[in-house]
Amino acid sequence: MTISAARIALSIYRGLGVAAWPLASPYLMWRAAKGKEDRRRKGERFGRASAERPAGPLVWIHAASVGETLSIIALIRELRRMDIAVLLTTGTVTSAAVAAERLGDEVIHQYVPLDMPPAIRRFLDHWQPDASITVESEIWPATIAELEARHIAQIRVNARLSDRSFQRWKRYLSVGEFLFSKLSLVIAQSDVDAERFRDLGAWPVMVSGNLKGDSEPLPVDMDELALYRQQIGRRCTWAAISTFDGEEKAAAMVHRALKAHNDQLTIIVPRHPNRGDEIETMLQAGGLKVARRSRGDAIMEDTDILLGDTIGEMGLYLRLTELAFVGRSLTAEGGQNPMEPAAIGCAVLAGPNVENFRDAYQKLVRNGGARFVKDVEVLAKAVHYLLTNDPARLRMIDAGLATVQDMRGALSATLRGLDPFITPLAMKARLEPRAAAQ
Numbered sequence: 517m518t519i520s521a522a523r524i525a526l527s528i529y530r531g532l533g534v535a536a537w538p539l540a541s542p543y544l545m546w547r548a549a550k551g552k553e554d555r556r557r558k559g560e561r562f563g564r565a566s567a568e569r570p571a572g573p574l575v576w577i578h579a580a581s582v583g584e585t586l587s588i589i590a591l592i593r594e595l596r597r598m599d600i601a602v603l604l605t606t607g608t609v610t611s612a613a614v615a616a617e618r619l620g621d622e623v624i625h626q627y628v629p630l631d632m633p634p635a636i637r638r639f640l641d642h643w644q645p646d647a648s649i650t651v652e653s654e655i656w657p658a659t660i661a662e663l664e665a666r667h668i669a670q671i672r673v674n675a676r677l678s679d680r681s682f683q684r685w686k687r688y689l690s691v692g693e694f695l696f697s698k699l700s701l702v703i704a705q706s707d708v709d710a711e712r713f714r715d716l717g718a719w720p721v722m723v724s725g726n727l728k729g730d731s732e733p734l735p736v737d738m739d740e741l742a743l744y745r746q747q748i749g750r751r752c753t754w755a756a757i758s759t760f761d762g763e764e765k766a767a768a769m770v771h772r773a774l775k776a777h778n779d780q781l782t783i784i785v786p787r788h789p790n791r792g793d794e795i796e797t798m799l800q801a802g803g804l805k806v807a808r809r810s811r812g813d814a815i816m817e818d819t820d821i822l823l824g825d826t827i828g829e830m831g832l833y834l835r836l837t838e839l840a841f842v843g844r845s846l847t848a849e850g851g852q853n854p855m856e857p858a859a860i861g862c863a864v865l866a867g868p869n870v871e872n873f874r875d876a877y878q879k880l881v882r883n884g885g886a887r888f889v890k891d892v893e894v895l896a897k898a899v900h901y902l903l904t905n906d907p908a909r910l911r912m913i914d915a916g917l918a919t920v921q922d923m924r925g926a927l928s929a930t931l932r933g934l935d936p937f938i939t940p941l942a943m944k945a946r947l948e949p950r951a952a953a954q
Contacts, residue, residue, distance in 0.1 A: 525691055529657050533632035540630055551790045553627075554609055560627040563638030567624050572948055573941035574601040576645035578628055583853050584651040585611045587674055587727040589618055590927050596622055598938065599945035603643055605629075610789070613827045618735070631656035640666060647937050651727075652676055660698050669700040669937050673930055674727040676705045677712040678850065679871050685716050693717030703933045705926075706875040722933050725926035726876060728855050734831030741835055744822075747815040748781055752903045753837040755783035757830065757857065762847030764795045768802050770896040771820060778903055781815065785824035785833050787843060787852070792825030799823070834860045838909055839902050841865040841895065851877070855923070858885055858916030863909050865889055865898055879923065885916030 544561055547553040553561070560566055575595055579585040585606055592602050604619070605628035606612050615625050629635040636659050647669045653676055663670050677685070685692040696702075696718040704710035705726045713721050756767035764784050771782040786795055792810060799806050804820040807813035809829065815822060824833045834840060840857035842864060844850050851870030854877055858864055864886035870877045880886035889895040902909045931938075 523694065525688075526657050526661065526694065530633055530661065533630075533658055534634065537632055537634055540632065540635075552609065554612065557627055561630050561635065563629040563635040563640075563642070565639070565642040566626065569643050570601045570624070572599075572601060573646050573944050574603055574643065575647050575649060575938075575941070576603045576605065576643060577623075577649045577651070578605045578654070579611065579651040580607045580628075580654050582608070582611045582614050583728070584674075585614050586618070586731055586856075588651050589732060590730055591673070591727065591930060592619065592623060594927070594931060595938065598942035600938070600941050603645060610827050617828045629659075631658045633658055633662070636662045640668075646941055647671060649673055649934075653678070653681060655695060657695060660695055664698045670698060671701045671703070671934065671937060672699055672713075672718075673703045673934075674705055674724070674926070675702050675713060676709045676872065677716075682712045682716075689716070700937070701933060703930050708875070722929075724929035724933065725923060726855070727926045727930060728853050728876070729920060729923035730925070730927040731856070731859075734834065734856060734860065736829075736831040736835055741832055744815060744832070744836055748836065751779050751781050753781045753783060754839040754841070754899050754903060755785065755833055755837045755857075755862075756841045756843060757783075757785040757824075757833065758787045758852035759784060759843035760787055760848035761791075763843045765798060766846055766892045766895065767841070768799055768804060768821070769892050770899055771804065772802065773896045774900050774903075775820070777900060780903065781819060781822060783822045783824060783833050783837060785830065789825040789827055792823060795825070796823060830856065831860070834862055837862060838913060839863050839865070839899065841889075841899070843867075845869050846889070846891075846895070854880055854886055855920050859920045861913050861917060863887075863902055863912035864916060865895065865902075867895075876923070880916060880919050883915045883919045885912055885919045887912075 544553050544558050548555040577588060579588050595602050602623045604615055604623040604625050606615055607628050629639040640662060645668060648663055649671045652674050693716060696716045699718050702713045702718045702721040703724045704713055704721060707723055710721045710723045756763060767782055767784050774780060796806050799821055805818055806821045806823050807815050807819045808823045808825055810825045834857050840862040842852050842854050844852045846867030849869040850872040854864045854873060858880060864880060866888055868888050868890055877886060887898060889898050
């Protein structure tokens with residue numbers, strides 16, 4: 517496909533977006549019925565602002581989901597210290613809740629507009645950002661085209677390209693080159709990611725490391741932590757966190773297999789808390805007694821499972837254990853962030869499918885802070901070994917903490933890369949002090 521053909525393909529994409537505009541509202545209502553959209557704020561998805569634009573410099577940051585939102589908090593706070601207003605968009609209900617809890621009025625939060633010309637034009641007409649920063653990997657052609665037409669810098673931070681995404685873009689190389697060449701700067705997580713972005717036409721590209729390594733410690737309500745620790749008492753615990761469909765069943769199988777050997781409590785924290793009812797039903801059908809965090813259930817002596825079906829409390833769940841299996845890696849693919857449990861002081865286990873966090877897992881495994889398990893049987897053996905072998909578990913914890921410490925520095929590198937774009941905005945904010953967002 518030539519560049520001309522790529523232009524035609526993208527024109528067709530934009531045209532289809534305009535044609536599909538009347539179907540957008542029914543589509544969002546369907547998603548709202550499934551709990552995937554906030555019905556009250558549907559207008560934001562059409563680019564209709566629910567807040568005023570503050571005077572002065574403003575940076576638009578888009579973080580699609582919870583992990584991306586958490587990874588960008590420290591960078592947002594650096595921008596706010598420069599009196600630069602931040603408009604944060606997210607794409608999920610859970611990430612919006614995390615943004616509200618962790619950032620409050622430090623940012624203006626909106627749901628990201630649909631990648632359709634009418635929505636993105638209305639959005640940009642209102643907010644008029646001075647720069648656009650996208651976290652990790654989302655590519656939205658209509659948004660990229662509209663930002664370029666308005667000469668707004670487009671920067672990608674903590675950028676990564678999974679194996680699958682890279683191969684898909686290579687099949688449509690001209691389209692990829694046409695889009696990626698519009699980016700003003702790519703700050704990649706790893707050398708592999710940087711090379712992939714260069715192969716697809718991005719320039720300039722630099723490497724920062726993973727911003728998740730510089731994330732602030734997950735917060736915890738100390739009173740709730742003390743209460744749960746009292747209820748758990750001397751029982752040993754392990755957690756299966758960020759689990760996807762099938763991995764809760766695997767955790768239940770491990771619990772039943774080890775129940776005769778250990779007086780244990782298994783903590784299950786699904787990636788999507790709205791699956792709590794179906795998970796509880798499955799666990800109870802297997803004869804397990806469940807305490808749900810969302811109901812405020814107490815942990816009794818015969819409680820098998822603490823189901824962490826709440827948003828923004830991972831810091832609580834991880835501090836109740838020293839051993840965490842990180843999901844989306846055994847029955848699902850891509851992996852989830854292993855640095856959060858490692859940073860809190862957990863030995864880390866994961867399935868083999870962790871391509872989205874390959875660099876972090878490689879370092880943790882090489883240093884002894886994490887282990888891979890290929891199936892449920894191996895997971896059960898690893899959990900039993902680490903629950904009953906204190907020296908081995910503590911060695912993994914120490915190795916994980918050291919690895920996370922070694923991986924810090926991505927925030928500083930990212931700020932250096934952003935300096936040509938951000939410094940002029942900081943100077944403008946200082947010259948017009950009343951223009952900064954309050």
